[in-house]
Amino acid sequence: MSHIAAATFEDRNAANEAVDALKRMGYDDADIDAFSVDARGRHVRARRPAPRGDEDPASVATDRAALRGAAIGSGLGALAGVLATPFIGPVAIAGGLAAGAYAGVLAGALNVLGDAPLVGRLRRRDGVVVAVRVEDRGDEHDVVAALDATGARRIERAEGTWRHGAWVDYDAAAAPAPDPLRAAA
Numbered sequence: 001m002s003h004i005a006a007a008t009f010e011d012r013n014a015a016n017e018a019v020d021a022l023k024r025m026g027y028d029d030a031d032i033d034a035f036s037v038d039a040r041g042r043h044v045r046a047r048r049p050a051p052r053g054d055e056d057p058a059s060v061a062t063d064r065a066a067l068r069g070a071a072i073g074s075g076l077g078a079l080a081g082v083l084a085t086p087f088i089g090p091v092a093i094a095g096g097l098a099a100g101a102y103a104g105v106l107a108g109a110l111n112v113l114g115d116a117p118l119v120g121r122l123r124r125r126d127g128v129v130v131a132v133r134v135e136d137r138g139d140e141h142d143v144v145a146a147l148d149a150t151g152a153r154r155i156e157r158a159e160g161t162w163r164h165g166a167w168v169d170y171d172a173a174a175a176p177a178p179d180p181l182r183a184a185a
């Protein structure tokens with residue numbers, strides 16, 4: 001297992017600045033990994049396609065439920081609009097359709113989330129992750145300072161498998177480490 005410091009950035013430009021800063025400190029491509037995490041919790045590397053099984057199951061279920069809710073809500077809203085047409089006019093159909101779709105999306109998504117507290121469902125936010133293999137724990141402070149100076153939203157510590165310049169067992173859908181090196185800004 002390798003000691004890893006990982007930082008999440010808003011965009012690729014900020015992440016590239018962090019990579020450049022780490023290289024100036026003496027780290028090379030074998031010690032630095034940069035990749036994106038999308039809104040569905042998928043780990044996306046620029047040099048190879050995203051793996052299909054690397055997404056947050058709750059996110060996928062919520063998306064499907066929201067689509068199902070939109071379809072059902074649209075149908076019910078359109079029906080209500082047709083029934084209201086003699087009283088309000090043809091605009092009632094469009095209004096009913098839109099209101100039904102909106103209500104259906106909310107109902108579908110909230111149904112999947114249920115009554116569980118939202119805090120327990122938090123995952124890593126989307127962004128660009130720069131991970132650094134830090135074999136000498138004494139260097140960790142300098143690495144964190146460089147990541148922080150280049151605009152990291154969150155910096156965390158991890159133990160993981162590092163192979164050929166990549167953090168191969170990174171889990172994008174897992175909750176962040178409980179002991180962040182610097183909490184989200």
